[in-house]
Amino acid sequence: MELIQNKVLNKLEQLNLDALFVSSEENIRYLTGFTGDSSRLLITPDGSYLITDGRYREQAEQECGTGIQVFTWIKDQRYQALTYWYLCTQSRVQRLGFEGGNLSFSEYEELQKIESVLLQNCNGVVEEFRQVKSAVEIDCLRKAASLSDESLESIVGFIKPGVSELDLVAELEYAIKRSGADDISFETMILFGERTSLLHGKPGSRKLKEGDTILFDFGALYKGYHADISRVFVCGKASEEQKKVHQIVNTAGLGVLDVLRNGGSTAEVDRVVRNAIPKDYLEYFYPGIGHGTGLQIHEEPFIKQGNNEELRSGMVLTIEPGLYIPGWGGMREEDSILIHDKGCDPLNKFSRDLLEI
Numbered sequence: 001m002e003l004i005q006n007k008v009l010n011k012l013e014q015l016n017l018d019a020l021f022v023s024s025e026e027n028i029r030y031l032t033g034f035t036g037d038s039s040r041l042l043i044t045p046d047g048s049y050l051i052t053d054g055r056y057r058e059q060a061e062q063e064c065g066t067g068i069q070v071f072t073w074i075k076d077q078r079y080q081a082l083t084y085w086y087l088c089t090q091s092r093v094q095r096l097g098f099e100g101g102n103l104s105f106s107e108y109e110e111l112q113k114i115e116s117v118l119l120q121n122c123n124g125v126v127e128e129f130r131q132v133k134s135a136v137e138i139d140c141l142r143k144a145a146s147l148s149d150e151s152l153e154s155i156v157g158f159i160k161p162g163v164s165e166l167d168l169v170a171e172l173e174y175a176i177k178r179s180g181a182d183d184i185s186f187e188t189m190i191l192f193g194e195r196t197s198l199l200h201g202k203p204g205s206r207k208l209k210e211g212d213t214i215l216f217d218f219g220a221l222y223k224g225y226h227a228d229i230s231r232v233f234v235c236g237k238a239s240e241e242q243k244k245v246h247q248i249v250n251t252a253g254l255g256v257l258d259v260l261r262n263g264g265s266t267a268e269v270d271r272v273v274r275n276a277i278p279k280d281y282l283e284y285f286y287p288g289i290g291h292g293t294g295l296q297i298h299e300e301p302f303i304k305q306g307n308n309e310e311l312r313s314g315m316v317l318t319i320e321p322g323l324y325i326p327g328w329g330g331m332r333e334e335d336s337i338l339i340h341d342k343g344c345d346p347l348n349k350f351s352r353d354l355l356e357i
Contacts, residue, residue: 004129005031005067008043011125017097019044019088020125021111024102026295027126029224032064040079044091051083079106081113088117097122127300131292132314137225138338141294141316144185144227145336145347147220151175152231152350159357161210161235165190165203176220185219185226186297192235197330199286199322210236213329214357219297226297228318229348230334233355245281245323245331246354252276252321253333254352260311260319260337260344266301267308273321274305281323284330290319293336315339316347 008031012020022028022041029035031043032050036059039052049071050060060070074083088096098111100121111119133141155171168190176184191201192208196215208214212235219227234242252273259268270289277285292299293316301309303317311317317339322332335348 005043005048007129008126009045011128012043012097012122015097015120015122015125017095017120017122019091019093019096020122021084021096021098021103022126023099023107024126027099027130030126030130030295032060032068034060034063034068035224036060036063038078042084042087042091044093046091049087051087053078079110081110084111085114088114093117095120097125099123099126124300130294131300132312133294133316134314137294138314138316140223140225141227141336141338142347144181144220144222144225145229146349147176147179147181147222148185148218148227148229149348149350151179151181151220152216152218152229154179156357159208159214159233159235161208164205164207165192165195166205169203172216172218176218179220181220181222182224183221185221185228189215189217191215194327194329196232197324197326197328199324199330208235211239213242213331215330215332217332217334224295226293226295227347228293228297228320228334228336229350230320230322230332231350231352231355232331232333233357235357238354238356241328242331243354245325246333248277248281249321249323249331250333250352250354253319253335256319257337257344257346260317260339262311262313262339262341264311264339265308266303266311269303269311269319270305270307277321277323284323284325286322286324289321290317290334292317311339313340 020043028041036056042049048068051071096117101123154175158171169188192206193212196213214233217230255276256269256272288304290303320332320334324330333352335346338345
């Protein structure tokens, strides 16, 4: 953590800033190790201050890395100028960077009350470092993926005609929490039949019927790190159209494994996937192909048309091309994939075959 904070300080020097005010919970956790909420972080060359209240003081003192001083709000005036003014004055801060994509307007107004400080939006400074994961972070993401695979395997026996989408959601989420995960990674999505064309549909009372496509999109949360996996089953025997659509999305997803490598680009991944989709299915193709994952379920870089970012060893990305045909249904296969010097390594091991249940 000390090394990461030094990198942040070096970045601030390049930006001609004296300090960084961090309001994102994920960034605070990344920079300090603190797992609570309702806190702020001020990073200065003279020291870093985790600002919190009495509920979290002991926890913060136990969790925060070296070089982090735990500081409680002055007069319990939370998210207000008094504490910020005091710490900025003590550290001789004149130019302060803040996270414009995260900070509320009311808190921004509090920072503006410090007349001696010039504010500068430097959104994304910490997120840039978070794109490349450490060995510890990769282990957490690998474990989260493994727990997701195991949980899905454990509920296959519950998939039968008459079960509802919400029934399966309950079984899967129970399996995830029983597996040793901290929680679910995000709101579990299980859809049947024609409802599978809803990219982010809400599970409901729809009951499974013979011939239905079954779409899973879910993940386990492990030590703050998010897994993200999608799989497709069919209740009974798959039709020729189901087999065809699945083959298209599966081939598109597997085809990018050769270009997912250190030094590759998101634009190259986008090109390979698009070239794998037949022209008569392109209108059903959603152009969001994948994203980074880590302390947040959706992180930079995002893989979509128009983005051209370099892939680097240590990045963990999801690859999830899909086809969504209104009134018929949709399919996608999604894995979390680690980029390394020799290529890539899918973290999910659950079969990508079109399973007939």
